[in-house]
Every structure is written in structure tokens, then in C-alpha cells.
Amino acid sequence: MRVTVIGTGFVGVVTAAVFASFGNEVYGLDIDEAKVASLREGKVPFYEPGLEELLIGEQKKGSLTFTTDYAEAIPGSEVIIIAVGTPSTPEGEADLSYVYAAAKSLSKHLDEGTIVVVKSTVPPGTLDTVETAIKEGTKVGFHMASVPEFLREGSAVIDTLNPSRVVLGATDQEVFAKLEFLHAPLQAPVVKVSPESAQLAKYAANAYLATRITFINQVADLCEHSGANVDEVIEAIGYDERIGNHYWYPGFGYGGSCFPKDVKELAYYSREIGLGHNLFNKLNELNEERIPLIMAKIERAAGGWAGKKVAVLGLAFKPNTDDMREAPSLKVIPILLEKGASVVGYDPRALDNAKKVLGERENLSYSASLKEAAAGADAIFALIEWPDIVGFDYVLLREEGKAQVMVDARNQLDKSKLEAAGYIYVGIGR
Template sequence: MRVSVIGTGYVGSVSAACFAELGHEAICVDVDERKVSMINAGKAPIWEEGLEELLEEYAGKRIIATSDYDLAVQRSDVSFICVGTPSDEKGNIDLSIVRSAAMSLGEAMAKKDHYHVVVVKSTVVPETTEKLVIPLLEKHSGKKAGKDFGVAMNPEFLREGKAVYDFMHPDKIVVGAIDERTFFMVSELYRGLDCQVTHTRPTTAEMIKYANNTLLATKVSFANEIGNICKKMGIDTYAVMKEVGKDFRISPHFLNSGAGFGGSCFPKDVRAIIGKAEELGYEPKLLRSVIDINEKQPLGMVRLLEQKTGELQGKCITVLGLAFKNDTDDIRESRSIPVIEELLRKKALVTAYDPMATEHMKKVFPNITYCDSAAEALQDADACLLMTEWDQFRRLDKEFATMKRPLVIDGRHLLDPKDLSVKIEYEGLCW
């Protein structure tokens, strides 16, 4: 089949590349001409494991990029809306880019004689597809949904850094289609994958995405709450959660205590569903607690640091890990950001290192010191904060010997001081 993908961020570029891998033709649409040129040259506009290899293989063959909506719609059967939905000041999602994409698609569909399907893949709160996207498509195309064109909501369940793998090995595919014809066309795109496709209403599909992410975020905050209690009692929370995770009803995933969750999905999605609930007159106390715990959690790193060192003014503190998680350069909602902010507020001298995310963090904190390696960052430091689960940080050992004071506050359970050849002062955030 022929698909067009509106937006070339994490979801859009990965979806286009993976549809090409499944044998379909994909047209990427973006207003950013730099991204268009990169994709046509076989270069990935963002870093994702395996993405560049797919673009190199299929660019100019099964994948092309353009800024022309008319071209994309005329040459495709299905259009996916994969644009961003950032949060506004109140935490609600900003649908302006989705609105713009729907209007542009509607105008392009007005010039097309054949049946076309529009699929919302962007994460949007329930009712967005039916109450915003469909009316805009109908208004700007002059056509009727369910008669002249189809509409579906098809949420993504992709982990940043592993998105290509997750697309090709899904545990669920949900298509919230307005009719059977639309469901069949969207389902056919996934025929090559070993996964059942579930047909729901668009609003149900939208809610599945939010329920999925808010549950995972809740597990993280739950584990951190238990971890904070365990810390005060001298209990190893990892030993506790290892056994709790053996319960088949719970599973061991997302039970690791630490500095909290970040990224482009969990914080934004929990806040968005909170906003939707309040719009409906419901107070989501549990979900508010999930966010509150997550906001406070990383600051525990600084409290532990002060307990060990006293006043931080003038002290050289190394922060290892700037990305919100390993295997990505994404710093959105990174737990390192509030930690660095607090260190700077207390007038500490901050030195930082991350294998991939340094350039992005320089835009947030241009005046701290960035290093090219963990060893360089640790040189003469008064303390080290471990913030991201990079495997290379797990292998650190003799590098700590170059610190002025080998004090390590571990926010991700990366180290066991008994395994090191050098003696360090070690403190875990929740253990």
C-alpha cells in the first residue's frame, strides 16, 4: 500500500521507515525543509537505533520526503498524522499542530477523487479524533467521513531508543476506526507483523494509549514511594521489588526505584489525562500523586548530597547522565534538569557528561562545564551524581580515584561499591 506520514519526529520517521520495511511505499511530509532533505538523502532527522539504516536502504525507493500535502495525498491511500502534541502551561496538550495537519489534509483531499483514509497516530486525549479531526477534515475537504473518506485512531506504543524494534515486534496494535472499510485498510498495513489487530472506537483507542502510559508511570512512582520508605528503614527496596515483580499480576517491569521518569510521553500524558478528567468535573487524585512524587523525587539526590557534604556553594559536582534515559539523546523532562537547577541555585559548580545528549542540554544550561568523557568529568570533583542508566556508567571504577572526594550519589542503582577496585563513599537514592 501507499502511505503518507505527516510529521518526521520520533513516531513519524520510525513509522515511515518501518512501513517501508514491511513493503509499503511511504511519503514523509514536513514543513521543515532540512528534515525533508535529510530523509531524501537517507539520513535520520533524529537518533533512533536502526532508523538510519532503514532510511539508507529505502530513501529514493520506498521512501521519499516532501513539504507538499497535495503530492502526498494524491500519491497515497492512507495518511498518518504523527505531529507533536506538546503540553501548554497548564499541562493540557496543545492540539494546534494536529489542527493544522487536519486542515491541510482536508484541503488536499478536496482535490482527490478517490477514497482516502486519515489515521491519527499522535497521542491525543479522548474525543479529539471525533470532535476535532473529523470536523476539520469534513470542513476543508467538503466530503463526508465514513462515506467519502475514512478516519481512524492508531496509537503508538514505542519506546524511545527502541522504537524501530517495538514497531516491528508489537505486543498490541489498536485501530480505532469509524467503519469496517477503514479498519481493513489500516490493518492491512500491519499484515507482515505477528500481532493481532484490535478494532475499537476512536475514543477507546485514544484512552488505551493514555491508560497504558499512566499505568506505567504509576508503577514508577509507586516503586519510588516504597523506595523512599525503605530508605528510611534500611531496607533494600530492590530486594523487595524483585520478589514483588515475580507476581504474574504485577510483573517486574517499571518497578525500579530511582530518580523518576521523564521523556516526551509519561509526564505529558499523565498531565493531559489529569486535565481531561478535570474538564469532565472529576478530580484524579491518584494521577496527581504520580506527578507530585515524580517532581519531588530527583531533588532527593541534592538532599542526600547536602547531608554528606554540607553547604554546596563552590563545590565541584559532577552530573553523569543528561538524557531522560539511556540509548537516546532526548532530554525532555530529564530528571537531570531539576537536579542541575537546584545545584546551580545552591551555587555549586556543575560539570556534566552524557554519551549523546550534551548538545541538547547546552541549550538549557549553557554556562555549566561539559566534558567529553566520564573520566574527564570526574577529575577533581567533590561528588558525583549518577542520573541516567548508561551501561558505560555501570563499568566505571578506577575513574572515581581521580575525584577530590570519591562520593557517589546513585539515582539509578547502577553501582555496587563492593564490586569496585577503588574505595568510594556510596549512597543510593532509595537503597
């Protein structure tokens, strides 16, 4: 089948490479010329394990072509997948302008009977407005579907090849049949639903995961005031099958390219339909205030930041990615600088992106070596659980007689060992 994926960001480029690997003829289309030029050379402009190898392989086979030209990529394609960004506005509304721009551009080249799939995360009702936008540019008949994406950055290739489910949102049996055929090699359960259910399922999935993170953070706060230990509470509640012991991450709150944005968009959507007094609006509020509250607690433990050297280890929003979107470092570092600390940032993959996003700032430097970044520090933040960060022996950097704070933002370090070595250990609810 010939397939075109519009938007070759995280989702689009993985989707295009995976469908090409199933024997389809795939076009990856983007308006960003530099990105397309880089992809043509087999270079993925972001770090995602396994993606570059897959991409180069499929390009060599001739099954995957990248272009900026709608006239080249749209005619002849049976399925067109829109995977452009949908960032949220400051008010939390999903910005659909990229989706509508893609719809407008593709409409001029559309063949009769093509299926246009919206994979970007969009609020319920968007399929109708995108259809209207396409109809303004074409007289041919076409079909619409909503196929949300559930991959996680850092394991995007594995997730796309082994999805827990494929959700197909459509109204027409022929559309379902064709999309089922396209997704058949994934051998995943297929959930066939209305477009609105597919769209809401995507938001509901991320809002639920964000709820678990927020919930366990609130439990961790209670642990700190009661002498309980959140790890023990998790073990104790996890035996109940309705709860489970998976996906409990006490920490600095949720970040990344999806959870904060999707919760905000769901909160905004709820407000728009008159249901704003709900969990999603509260979730967003709690997550926004999480880092300032924790930083105040750590500041008390450190006895203030003025004139202190602080190492911030882990700048991306999570391990195995160099994506800085809504990374905790972007909130933690400005607070430290504002309070008078000098900060050294370290990340095994995201240093370049961090420099771009954080920019040049007084008292902020970077190191490509974890050891160099943390040596002599008054406080070390193990912010993200990259294996080298949680595997490092911080006892080696302990300086006798000096007050040194060790912040274990993901509860991954050995508290007893660090305390025995003389560190002032700050974890989450332990």
C-alpha cells in the same frame, strides 16, 4: 499501498521507514524544511539505533520520499497518518494545534475514500473534532481512525517492527480491514476498538507505567527510613505473578517525551470532566516534587554544594537517545548551580542537545570524556544508565582523604565496592 505520514519526528520517521520496508510507497511530510532536507540526505536529525540504516535503505529503493509539500504527498494516498507533536500546555492540556493545522492542510488535497489516521497521542473525543476540521476544507467523503503509538525511544525501530499489539480505533469494518492489511506484516495481535478506547488505552498504558515508577519510588523512600533494601523488596514481591519482577525502576522519577506529558494530559482531561480528585493528578504532583526532594537528601550527604565540583553523567532522558525532553539533568543541574557547585556534564550522545537546551551558564561546562568529567569531582552523579556510565570503574577516580559522593540514580552500581573504596554512596532505597 500508498501511505503518507505527516510529521517526521521520532514517531513519524520510524513509522514511515517501517511501512516503506513492508513494500508500501511512503511519503514522509513535515513543515520543517531543515529536517526534511536532512532526511533526504539520509541523515536522521536525532539519535535512534538502527534508524539511519533503515531510512537510507528504503530511500535507495525509492519506497520512501520526504517532502514539505502537501500537494505532492496527499493526493493518491490511501492512508494518511497524522504523527505531529501534541505537547502539553503549562496547565497540562494537550496542545492539539499541530494536529488541527495538519488536518486543515491535508483537507485541501484529499481523495475520496482516504483513511485519515490520528497516531499522535490525543484525548478521547479528538477524532470527531479533527474530522470536523477536515470537513471544513473538503467536500469528498473520507474515513477516520485512531491508531496510537506505543514505541519507546532508544528502541523505536525494534519496537515498531515487533509491537506487543497494534491498537486500531475505528467504527467502520472496511477501515478496520484496510488498516489490518497495512499492519499485517508486523504479525502482532490486533486490538480492534472504538476510537475513544484507543485514545484512552494510550494514556492508560503510560499512566500505568508511570504509576509503577512512582509506586516503587515511594517504597524506596520507606526502605531508606526502615533499613529495608528496595532491591530485596522488588525480588520478594516480584514472585507474585500479579505483580512480576519486571519494570521496577526506583530512581529520580519518570521523565522523557511521553510519561510526564501524557500523565499531565490525562490529569487535565480528568479535571475537565469533573474527575480531578484522582490518581493521575496525584501522580503528576509526586513526580514534580521527586527531584527537589532527592536533591535535598543528596545535598545533606554532600555537606552542601558551595565551591564543589560535580560531574553529572548522563544528560539525555534515558540511554540510547539524545532526546533531552524532561531529562532529569535539566532539573538536577540548575539546582546544583544555584547552590554554588561548578558542574561538568557528560553524555555519550546528547552533549550537543544538552548545550542547546541548557545553554551557556556560569560554572557549567561539558566534557566528551567521562573520565575527564568525573576526575577530581567532589560528587559524581551517575544519572542515566548508559552502558559506559554504569560500566565505569569509579574506584579509579577515588582520591584518598577526600570526601567524595557517588550518586547512583538508577541503582546500577556496586554499593559495597564503592563504599569500601571510601565513597559516600547515595542510591535509591538501598
